[in-house]
Amino acid sequence: MQDSPNIKPTIRLLTVVTRPWLTASLLLVSDLVALAVAGALSVGLRYLFDGGFNPAVYGPLWPVVGLFVLVYALVGLYPGVGVAPAEELRRLTLATTLVYLVLGAALFLFKEGGAYSRAVFLVAWVFSVVLVPLGRALVRHLCAHRRWWGYPAxxxxxxxxxxxxxxxxxxxxGLxxxxxxxxxxxxxxxxALEGVPVVGGVDLAPVLARELGVRYAIVAMPGVPRARLLExxxxxxxxFPHLVLIPDLFGFSSLWVSAKDLGGVLGLEVRQRLLLPGPRLVKRFLDLAATVVGGVLVLPLMLLIALFIKLDSPGPVFYLQDRLGKDGRRFKAIKFRTMYGDGEKRLAELLAQNPELRAEYELYHKLRNDPRVTRFGRVLRKLSLDELPQLWNVLKGEMSLVGPRAYLPRELPKMSGAEGAILKVMPGITGIWQVSGRNEVTFRERLNMDMYYVRxxxxxxxxxxxxxTVWVVLFGKGAY
Structure with a gap:
């Protein structure tokens, strides 16, 4: 088979640009640095609270960092390509915890436990499960948009x-x-397809694999006949060492699907955990625990916000709005007031006078420059602080900390069947659409993200x- 001349420019470009080894190396270095910092911080804190403590006894343990890297590699975190963020967090947390448990057990078996502080290991574990994912997120934030980042597919x-x-x-x-x-x-x-060249027929796949060193192929042909797909x-x-098949199962769960061998027949087990009693109970317990602790911490901030609202414009501090909850039941969502009292009248006048803004409102159900919003209200919305009072809705069992958006009753006819999945669970103060573009995504995209979350x-x-959410709120991306 002769190589097609159409793929030569692509070959030359990728040979210069793509650096898969650098991608994996940066993640590995990030992990090493995070683990070292976690260990140093735990030892340093122990020394700070006990001047007679000898930090030097932990020096011989530095090779253990290599054990972390080995376990990370065994669970598929190097290169960590195509791993969903939630799945990566799960693997990192479980692998890190496993290594610390093995380390503690080994020290006990070799009767070295008395030389080391259990508090140091406990604090080091806490720092590790936080800093390692944080370090990886920082690397991706700085590098994922670089042309050399990633593995070619x-x-x-x-x-x-x-x-x-x-x-x-x-x-x-970042994937x-x-x-x-x-x-x-x-x-x-x-x-071209979305800026990526379509260079020829499927029979050119071996050429790309050989000339470019491509190790990942994604088969996105669910409509072809079964015989052709098997071929x-x-x-x-x-x-290709890594061949990913995209099945014709759009809309189903993707994170927690597991393959089953049913006597030589491939089966896919689909589990929608949020619809099961056990996971719902776990989620509710976490909601209550986090809300009680978090509510106490943010109470002074909420009192300060209430004062500024009263000083900024006349009207009540809180705003109650009808929203759709679990099973379509309506409830009053509590928010800090961010609008003027005659806000709806202002909006109606603006939309009547400006067809472009009316089209924007119909597409996003939001306006970038909403005339209803007060000066201080813009600040609250930018930082999403107007939603803090919804912690009360969480305590009452009307909302969850994380979940689908709490939709308005008037939006129900526009949900186009998505309500069947979304309204099976409690809405959330934050959710996947808020951290994936917030108000910059369309209403349809928002529905798709909420269905993805439920499933x-x-x-x-x-x-x-x-x-x-913490990251998005701090930088105010997509909020208005």
Whole structure:
């Protein structure tokens, strides 16, 4: 088979730009630094509270850091390509905890436990489970949009599914899979797909694997006949060490699907955990514990906000709004007031006079420059502080800390069937759409994100969203 000249520019570009080894190396170095800092901080704090403590006894333990790296590698965290953030957090936390447990057990078996402080190991573990994911997030924030970041991947199929895959990988570079070429047997689809070149037919896959060193291929052809799909999988399964098949199962769970061998027949077990009694009980317990602790901590801030609201504009401090809760039941969501008393009248006049703003409001159900919002209200919305009173809704069992958006009753007809999944659970103060673009995403995209959350819930996903919420709030991205 002759190499197509159309792929030569792509080959030259990727040979210079893509640096997979650098991507993996940066994550490894980040982990080493985070673990070292965690250990140093724990020993330093112990010394700070006990001047007679000898930090030097922990020096011989430094090779243990290599054990962490080994376990991380065994659970697939190097290079960590294509791993969802919530799944990466789960693997990191469990692997880190396992190493600390093994280390503690080994010291006990060798009768060395008396020489070391249990408090040091406990604090080091806490710092590690926080700093290691934080370090990886920082590396991705600084590097994921660089042209050299990630591992090259070829997408087989330039149809609707292929376009969806390419768009997702381009929008989420932190996943580490960089689509460098798309292959499709239909000549009419050759050219470009979301900025990625469609360089030829599927039979060029071995050329890309050989010339570019591409190790990842994504088969996005759910509509092709079964025989053709099996042929593609068998032919190119030996060419690419990592071959990912995108099934025709859009809308189902993706994070917690597990493969089952049913007597030689492939089965996929789909678990929507948030609809089960056990996970719901766990989520409710975490909501109550975090709300009680967090509510006490933010109470002084809430009192200060209430004072500024009264000074900024006339009207009540709080605003009660009808929202749709679990099973479609209405409840009063409590927020700090951010609008003028005649806000709806101002909005109606503005939309009547400006067709462009009316189109923006219909698409996003928000306005970037909303005439209803007060001066201090803009600050509260920018930092999402107007939602702090909803902690009371959480205590009452009407909302959760993390969940789908609490939709307005008037938005129910526009949910286009998505309400069947979204309204099965309690809405959240924060959610996946708030940390994925917030008001910059369309109403339809918001619905899709909320359905993804319901179908893929886990404690790890909640922890990831809460951590992302802090980041988004601090920088005010997409909020208005």
């Amino acid at each position: 070829v997408v087989l199929g330039a149809g609707k599914t292929g376009r969806m895959v390419v768009r997702m990988l381009v929008r989420q570079p 580490g899979l960089k689509p460098v070429a798309v292959l499709d047997d239909d000549p009419e689809k050759h050219g 593609v999988l068998e032919r190119y399964g030996s060419v 893929n819930w886990s404690v790890w996903l909640d922890l990831y969203i809460l951590a992302r």
